[in-house]
Amino acid sequence: MRRRATMKSFVSIKPNSDFSIHNLPYCVFSTSQNVTKRIGVGIGEKILDLSTVTDFFPPEFVDALNDEMLNSLMSLTPVAWKTIRTTIQNLLLENSELDRNASLKEKAFVDQKTATFHVPANIGDYTDFYSSIHHATNVGIMFRDKANALMPNWKHLPVGYHGRASSVIVSGTPIHRPYGQTLPVDGAEPAFGPCRLLDFELEMAVFVGGAPTKLGERINAEQAADHIFGFTLMNDWSARDIQKWEYIPLGPFTAKNFGTTLSPWVVPVAALEPFAVENYPQDPTPFPYLRHKKPFNFDIELEVSLKPKNGVESLICKSNYRHLYWTALQQLAHHTVTGCNIKPGDVFASGTISGETPDSYGSMLELSWKGTKTIQLKNNETRKFLADGDEVIIRGYCQKDNIRIGFGECTGVVLPAIPFEE
Known part of the structure; x- marks a missing residue:
């Protein structure tokens, strides 16, 4: 051999x-x-x-x-x-x-x-998790305070929500700025119109594989590797102002359902095994169904660039998949602990992958720190959130001993909102 x-x-x-x-x-x-x-x-x-x-x-x-x-x-x-x-x-x-x-x-x-x-598979179901401790902490600080950044459940289970499989699209498909309800000023009446705070989220996703399970069956974390087919890049487009108004009490809805972009390339787990690293240290120790000995975190270098219309590309974020607190095996185990059935082609996403430093934050929300800072682009342009005509380009790769494993690109251009006809 x-x-x-x-x-x-x-x-x-x-x-x-x-x-x-x-x-x-x-x-x-x-x-x-x-x-x-x-x-x-x-x-x-x-x-x-x-x-x-x-x-x-x-x-x-x-x-x-x-x-x-x-x-x-x-x-x-x-x-x-x-x-x-x-x-x-x-x-x-x-x-x-x-x-x-x-x-x-x-x-x-x-x-x-x-x-x-x-899109490489018929996606029956799509679930988005919230597995980066740095991202969750940043968001918690911005919207609550440093002492209460993480919600009490966050270190006990992989938090997630069910997304919209019908609007999962392949890289290169443009995204129209969505319409929705927002609350421009706290305490005032809501407004209706195009999203003003459009964002990307740097994510990776896994495609479920193996035999489909029946309703009532569970897969624990030790068994879950037999049901992970491969990994791909993902951009979870987000309308932050719409999200702020609608997410209480049931979480993301129309702020997320207008488009989720996947790279066309699915990298098999076998290609990533040489780049496996220790799983993120977890404290407290998870319940037994969430424990696994197999390292299932990976040293995947990730980056996001932004290219304005008629402009040049600017690198705005460099992160790494290894920052995830919860592994894909734990996500799958928690998803099925209730007996929820899965089938080949289902997609699980990581949630925004942010690192510890400001240049590694995986969304405009964090990079601009809730709009209080400007992001400097080339040609003297700046951003706080995405403008019409902006192209978001996500790339990822592993590199070791002259061996490179790449994920291609995950791209999308922001188009103006389609006028709303009353």
């Missing part, structure tokens, strides 16, 4: 590419020549169209690889995921059977720049 660091693909891969042979993220794509959605794997600047190479895989996996979405592949077992991943890596090695077949090679690869990407 070749060591990971010595694997070399016949596909040209730049040294700083997100998509090395050690990564192999999945996507769903189509092209102008073939509008059928199909499953691909990123390698260098290419996509390997898995529907063209199914003869190399065990017959029991062919239907899943020929599907138009990743749900069937996600529904397989971790052993099956490993077999498929190993087969793909072997196909992409120098002097492989695919490398030696010139006609098949020409058919099997598509340039990423010519592809149209789609």
Whole structure:
């Protein structure tokens, strides 16, 4: 068996590419020549169209690889995921059977720049958690006080809310500024109009995999790894002024339901395992169903850039996935402790990922500290919240021993509000 660091693909891969042979993220794509959605794997600047190479895989996996979405592949077992991943890596090695077949090679690869990407799975349910202790603390200080920054339940369970799966969209899809009710001045009458305090949230999401569970079944944290298929970048767009007025007593609603952007690339857990780090120290010790020994936190460098209309891109945030207090395994365990059933393609999001320092805060709310500070951009522009025409660009990668695992980009442009007709 070749060591990971010595694997070399016949596909040209730049040294700083997100998509090395050690990564192999999945996507769903189509092209102008073939509008059928199909499953691909990123390698260098290419996509390997898995529907063209199914003869190399065990017959029991062919239907899943020929599907138009990743749900069937996600529904397989971790052993099956490993077999498929190993087969793909072997196909992409120098002097492989695919490398030696010139006609098949020409058919099997598509340039990423010519592809149209789609949300990679049919998402039945979407849940957003609130798992960054630094973000939760910052928000608590802003809206309460330092002594009561974290709510009493926060260190006992992964707080979350059910989001809107129908408005989960793929990277590159523009977002219209939403309309809604706000309370411009405390104690006054509410107003109705376009959101004035539009924000992004730097997040990562996991796609659920494995066999679906039945209503009443539970998955504890030790078992949960068998149900995590892969990770992707996410932007949880937020209307802060709408959120402030509506969230009491039941939490986010229309302030969050107008759009949630995912990267088209789903990085398998196996690609991230070399970058695993110790889980965030938890005090008090969680209940037994939330405990797991397996490290399931990862050293993923994250960054957010903002590009104004007709402007230049400015880096405004650098954070890391390792800042999360609650792991994806604990999120899944808590989600199912009541017997809530899950199915392949469900999405769990991390919540905003903020670090300890002001330059690592994962939202405009924190970067501008509730609008009291300005964020300096290039070309002498400033922001407190997002303006029409702004493009938000989220990137993420792991780097160690000359191996890079990247997540591509998660982007979206803010469009003006659609006029409201009474």
